Amino acid sequence: METPELPAGIRELPVVGGDLALDFANTVDDPLGPERHDHIADYHGLLWWSLRVGILTEQDADRLLLRAAPRRTAPVLRRAHQLRTAINLAAGAVADGSVGVDVLPGWGVLRGVAGEALGECELVQLRPVWGFEAVESPLWPVGLAAYELLTGPRARRIKRCAGCPWLFLDQSKNGSRRWCSMDICGTDEKMRRYVARRAARRTHT
Ligand SMILES: [Zn+2]
Secondary structure: OOOOOOOOOOOOOOOOOOOHHHHHHOOEEOOOOOOOEEOOOOHHHHHHHHHHOOOOOHHHHHHHHHOOOHHHHHHHHHHHHHHHHHHHHHHHHHHOOOOOOOOOOOHHHHHHHHHHHHHHOEEEOOEEEOOOOOOOOOHHHHHHHHHHHHHOHHHHHEEEOOOOOOEEEOOOOOOOOOOOOOOOOOHHHHHHHHHHHHHHHHHHO
C-alpha cells in the first residue's frame, strides 16, 4: 500500500495517545490550528492509519483496498467518524472529570462497534483476532479497545493535553504527564522553564 500524499505544510500524524482508541480519537491533527487535517478523511487514509498502528498487516490493507469501491466504503467512513466522535465524547468526559450519573456520551455508538467486534472475533492465545475480510473490519479493534479502556482500571489515566484537545493515557508513575507530546504542545512550557532557569542563574552570580 502506498503512503498517502499529504498536502503541503501538513505533517505526518503523530501517534502519541498510548492507547489504540485514543490514537483513533486523535486522527484530526492540529484540530484548532491553521494546519487542521483529517487523516482519515477517506478510506485510503483509514487503511493507512490502521496499517501504521498495527491493526492491519500490509497484506490486509492491500486486500481491503481492492474491495474499496466508494459505495461500500462511504458508510464505513461515516461509521469511522461517528466512532471517533463517540470516543472523543466518552473519553473526553472521563478526562475532563465530567462523567455524571447519566449514560456516558457516545456510549451507544461505542457499544454498537464493540458488540460487532466481539461478534466477529476469534480468541487466539487469549487475544481477539479478526480476519479483516470486511471493509468495516478495521474499526472493530478500535471499538473493542475503547470499550476495554473505558470499562477498566486504565480509564482513570485518561487525560486531555494541556495545550490541545487531544487525549492520551498517562502512564507516568506519578500521573504527571500534561502534554500529548512535549515536542508538539510542551515546547512553550519547556522554553518558559529554560528562560526561568537562566534568569535564576543570573540572579545567583
Ligand atoms: Zn497537545
